[in-house]
Amino acid sequence: KQEVTQIPAALSVPEGENLVLNCSFTDSAIYNLQWFRQDPGKGLTSLLLIQSSQREQTSGRLNASLDKSSGRSTLYIAASQPGDSATYLCAVNGGSYIPTFGRGTSLIVHP
Amino acid sequence: KAGVTQTPRYLIKTRGQQVTLSCSPISGHRSVSWYQQTPGQGLQFLFEYFSETQRNKGNFPGRFSGRQFSNSRSEMNVSTLELGDSALYLCASRTSAEGAAFFGQGTRLTVV
Numbered sequence: 001k002q003e004v005t006q007i008p009a010a011l012s013v014p015e016g017e018n019l020v021l022n023c024s025f026t027d028s029a030i031y032n033l034q035w036f037r038q039d040p041g042k043g044l045t046s047l048l049l050i051q052s053s054q055r056e057q058t059s060g061r062l063n064a065s066l067d068k069s070s071g072r073s074t075l076y077i078a079a080s081q082p083g084d085s086a087t088y089l090c091a092v093n094g095g096s097y098i099p100t101f102g103r104g105t106s107l108i109v110h111p
Numbered sequence: 112k113a114g115v116t117q118t119p120r121y122l123i124k125t126r127g128q129q130v131t132l133s134c135s136p137i138s139g140h141r142s143v144s145w146y147q148q149t150p151g152q153g154l155q156f157l158f159e160y161f162s163e164t165q166r167n168k169g170n171f172p173g174r175f176s177g178r179q180f181s182n183s184r185s186e187m188n189v190s191t192l193e194l195g196d197s198a199l200y201l202c203a204s205r206t207s208a209e210g211a212a213f214f215g216q217g218t219r220l221t222v223v
Contacts (some may be wrong), residue, residue, distance in 0.1 A: 031208075031209045032209060032211075034211055034212060036214070041199070041217075041219065042216055042217065043115075043117075043201055043214040043215050043216040043217045044201065044203075044212075044214040045214070046211055046212065046213055046214070049211040051209075089154070091212070093208075093209065096167065097159070097166070097167060097208035097209075098144075098156050098159065098167050098169070099144075099156070099212060101153065101154040103153045104153070
């Protein structure tokens with residue numbers, strides 16, 4: 001059974017810092033991994049999707065990497081802003097086609 | 112292109128009642144999945160429909176059911192509501208099993 005762990009569970013940083021959020025998974029037989037952000041009480045917004053054959057994906061200030069063999073993905077946020085404050089979740093899509101979600105990293109960026 | 116639309120956004124129901132939630136996927140997406148999100152359990156998978164057929168099901172009691180129509184719109188039904196069913200219910204659509212998932216804004220269900 002796939003298990004997904006996100007570290008840290010919470011993070012509070014001053015504006016402008018570069019951040020790394022971690023996602024680890026136990027079964028490396030995956031199709032892809034997707035990063036989301038969730039604002040309080042809202043749905044999930046897709047940030048980046050990395051296919052199993054890819055090593056990284058970039059969108060603006062966000063960069064996600066994937067190391068399937070070690071079961072790890074990182075989300076790098078450059079020059080963080082208060083608007084980046086949200087919970088960040090990773091979801092691993094494996095053989096069952098049922099995405100397994102981590103519990104998320106709650107990020108606060110203060111001015 | 113319109114995103115995933117969930118209705119209603121908020122619901123208050125009494126214990127023992129039943130409720131139906133609706134999800135309209137992104138045009139062209141044939142896969143619709145439903146999730147329950149609570150502070151204690153996080154995001155839990157309920158079921159997935161693809162081309163009107165239930166393809167996967169999570170570990171929820173039979174009180175939770177769903178269906179998908181020919182236009183890919185999906186409904187989720189919960190019968191005999193319990194206080195513990197209070198949660199944010201999210202649906203997501205994808206073009207295929209390997210595609211990116213796009214979520215709606217959710218339906219906040221409160222059972223009193």
